[in-house]
Amino acid sequence: MLVVVRTANRRYAVRRTDLLGIRRADVARHEALRSAQPFASMALGALLEPLAASEIRPSQALLVSLRRRTIALLVERVEEFLEQPHVHPLPALLRNQLHQEWAVGILMHEDEPIIVLDLRAVARSVLLQRAGREHAETLVHAEIRDNNSEFAYAEPSLH
Amino acid sequence: MQQPMKQPSLTLDPLAEQPLFARMVTNIQGDDTQRSQLLKHLALAFAVVASAGCALIILLTILGLLRLTPALQQQVITATLIVLLMVAAIVGATRAAIHFGRGRLATSLFLYGTLVYVAGVIVVTGGVDGPGAFAFLFPIVAAGLFGRSADSVRLFVMALVLYAALATLQALGLIEPMFGAAGGTLRPLLFVVFFAAVGALLAFVALLWSRSTEHLVLQGRQQAEDLFQTNQKLMEKSFQQVELGSELSRAAGELLGSSHEQASGATEQASAVSQVSTTIEELGSTARQIALAAEQVAEAARQTLENLSDGQDAVDRSIQAMDRIRGRVQDVSARVLNLGARSQQIGEIIDLINDLSDETHLLALNAAIEAAGAGEHGRRFAVVAAEVKSLANRALAAAKEVKGVIAEIQQATNAAVLAAEEGGKEVERGVDLAHSAGQVMDAIVMVAERTAQSSAEINLATAQQQSASEQVVETMREIADVARRTAAGARQVQDAAQRLTATANRLHGVTFE
Numbered sequence: 040m041l042v043v044v045r046t047a048n049r050r051y052a053v054r055r056t057d058l059l060g061i062r063r064a065d066v067a068r069h070e071a072l073r074s075a076q077p078f079a080s081m082a083l084g085a086l087l088e089p090l091a092a093s094e095i096r097p098s099q100a101l102l103v104s105l106r107r108r109t110i111a112l113l114v115e116r117v118e119e120f121l122e123q124p125h126v127h128p129l130p131a132l133l134r135n136q137l138h139q140e141w142a143v144g145i146l147m148h149e150d151e152p153i154i155v156l157d158l159r160a161v162a163r164s165v166l167l168q169r170a171g172r173e174h175a176e177t178l179v180h181a182e183i184r185d186n187n188s189e190f191a192y193a194e195p196s197l198h
Numbered sequence: 199m200q201q202p203m204k205q206p207s208l209t210l211d212p213l214a215e216q217p218l219f220a221r222m223v224t225n226i227q228g229d230d231t232q233r234s235q236l237l238k239h240l241a242l243a244f245a246v247v248a249s250a251g252c253a254l255i256i257l258l259t260i261l262g263l264l265r266l267t268p269a270l271q272q273q274v275i276t277a278t279l280i281v282l283l284m285v286a287a288i289v290g291a292t293r294a295a296i297h298f299g300r301g302r303l304a305t306s307l308f309l310y311g312t313l314v315y316v317a318g319v320i321v322v323t324g325g326v327d328g329p330g331a332f333a334f335l336f337p338i339v340a341a342g343l344f345g346r347s348a349d350s351v352r353l354f355v356m357a358l359v360l361y362a363a364l365a366t367l368q369a370l371g372l373i374e375p376m377f378g379a380a381g382g383t384l385r386p387l388l389f390v391v392f393f394a395a396v397g398a399l400l401a402f403v404a405l406l407w408s409r410s411t412e413h414l415v416l417q418g419r420q421q422a423e424d425l426f427q428t429n430q431k432l433m434e435k436s437f438q439q440v441e442l443g444s445e446l447s448r449a450a451g452e453l454l455g456s457s458h459e460q461a462s463g464a465t466e467q468a469s470a471v472s473q474v475s476t477t478i479e480e481l482g483s484t485a486r487q488i489a490l491a492a493e494q495v496a497e498a499a500r501q502t503l504e505n506l507s508d509g510q511d512a513v514d515r516s517i518q519a520m521d522r523i524r525g526r527v528q529d530v531s532a533r534v535l536n537l538g539a540r541s542q543q544i545g546e547i548i549d550l551i552n553d554l555s556d557e558t559h560l561l562a563l564n565a566a567i568e569a570a571g572a573g574e575h576g577r578r579f580a581v582v583a584a585e586v587k588s589l590a591n592r593a594l595a596a597a598k599e600v601k602g603v604i605a606e607i608q609q610a611t612n613a614a615v616l617a618a619e620e621g622g623k624e625v626e627r628g629v630d631l632a633h634s635a636g637q638v639m640d641a642i643v644m645v646a647e648r649t650a651q652s653s654a655e656i657n658l659a660t661a662q663q664q665s666a667s668e669q670v671v672e673t674m675r676e677i678a679d680v681a682r683r684t685a686a687g688a689r690q691v692q693d694a695a696q697r698l699t700a701t702a703n704r705l706h707g708v709t710f711e
Contacts (some may be wrong), residue, residue, distance in 0.1 A: 055484060063560060098556065117559075122570050
């Protein structure tokens with residue numbers, strides 16, 4: 040099963056099995072605060088398409104649970120749910136050229152090729168890149184930064 | 199008018215006014231008064247001598263010393279008395295004529311009377327061959343003393359005629375001498391008496407002649423002395439006249455030059471006065487034009503005041519309208535702001551609906567996922583979830599549309615607010631401009647009033663100037679007339695100066711000739 044989401048300029052598909060849940064971003068943050076679990080959020084569009092710009096705030100969150108942490112990858116909209124999609128694997132030539140192994144296949148939906156993402160790999164890369172730089176920050180500080188960075192999509196915070 | 203110049207008189211002494219030399223030549227006795235005195239003396243002497251002779255003859259006759267017959271004595275006494283009457287008549291007539299100031303008549307009466315008297319005496323005293331003929335000498339010689347040039351000759355001719363006539367009459371026997379027959383001592387006595395009488399009278403005449411001559415000489419000397427004095431004075435006067443002539447010539451030259459300058463100046467003055475009159479007339483014409491222009495300006499100012507009054511009313515009305523517009527705009531602005539606030543509230547509600555739709559969409563999506571995970575049992579629930587998701591999407595779409603409409607409303611509201619604010623500001627500026635226009639209109643009204651007042655003053659001033667110009671022109675005309683008369687007078691003075699120069703030159707020449 041795949042879930043089709045929309046970022047600033049493009050639609051992507053993620054596996055249902057990679058998701059912890061789908062929430063509104065503010066709801067997800069409140070739930071994380073109530074459960075006192077480390078929480079991080081980052082705009083998926085800004086991560087995948089750094090040069091793209093969107094006027095719409097990514098208000099819906101794709102929640103991924105990784106190493107007792109909840110990572111919210113924000114998208115503009117979760118459009119639909121596909122039960123039995125036909126996913127084509129990436130060609131070997133293309134797969135060998137990728138620096139990050141975030142894409143796992145191609146879905147043709149409504150005559151449009153949609154990249155199927157490995158959302159856990161994306162979440163894992165985010166954690167690895169940020170781990171060394173933000174290791175000493177406290178959770179409270181991280182919470183404050185997370186609140187302030189609600190609209191700072193290019194600067195995701197890690198708890 | 200040219201006055202004839204009076205020739206300077208050369209008479210410097212009253213004596214010169216009398217015909218002195220002519221009088222001395224014609225009469226050595228001087229004037230008639232002196233001659234009358236001489237005649238009175240001579241007549242008196244004649245009366246005395248004649249009376250004495252007659253008295254002697256009468257006395258000798260009465261005493262009988264003449265030895266005449268009684269008849270003859272009577273005739274002698276009668277004749278002697280007749281002679282005395284003649285003498286008295288002659289002397290009386292002469293003195294009467296002298297008394298009445300008829301000197302020449304007195305002289306003629308005396309001389310010709312004595313001539314007749316001598317003729318009568320000749321007849322009485324023995325005829326032409328008697329002693330009476332001697333008596334003719336007395337009037338002839340006396341005529342030389344009193345008469346005028348030819349009187350002696352005329353008396354001599356008349357005496358000669360009378361003597362010749364008596365001789366002729368006696369020769370013809372027509373008259374007979376009274377004492378012709380007398381003899382004895384009477385005839386010699388008569389000769390003696392006549393000789394004595396005639397001699398005495400001639401001696402008296404000679405005495406008078408001598409005195410007259412002496413007086414004449416003294417008078418001539420005195421007159422010569424006076425003439426010398428007069429000549430001296432004349433010489434002095436001549437020198438003075440020479441100096442006076444020179445000064446007169448110099449003064450005449452200066453007068454001539456001055457008259458030239460005066461004539462030239464008067465001509466230039468007349469020309470200048472004419473030019474000034476022309477200029478003043480042009481000034482008067484200009485003043486009339488200015489007065490006309492001032493009247494036009496005053497009329498324009500009055501019309502401007504009327505128009506300004508209407509304009510001021512319009513400005514006042516526009517200010518009032520601006521104030522009302524400002525109030526309306528402020529009211530509209532408040533209403534628009536209120537509408538904007540309401541739109542904002544609607545937007546917030548729409549945001550809430552949007553959030554709910556979004557939430558519903560996610561819930562429906564999650565429900566669909568869960569339903570799909572439930573297998574066949576979740577099919578119906580999946581359908582419901584799909585319907586819910588569809589409704590949520592529709593609500594979300596509707597909310598988006600409403601939000602878009604609200605955004606447009608808010609934009610329009612903001613634009614309206616901005617427009618209202620701009621309109622309010624424009625109205626404020628319009629009010630300010632209207633007030634400024636009103637102030638400008640007030641200033642223009644004051645300026646127009648001052649212009650009208652100034653125009654009236656200019657009109658009055660130009661009228662006075664015009665009147666003054668006319669008076670000046672009239673005065674300048676009078677001055678020009680005076681200048682012309684002055685020029686004419688200067689020319690007359692010039693002519694007079696030229697004549698005066700000529701006169702001075704003639705005087706100078708006369709003095710030195």
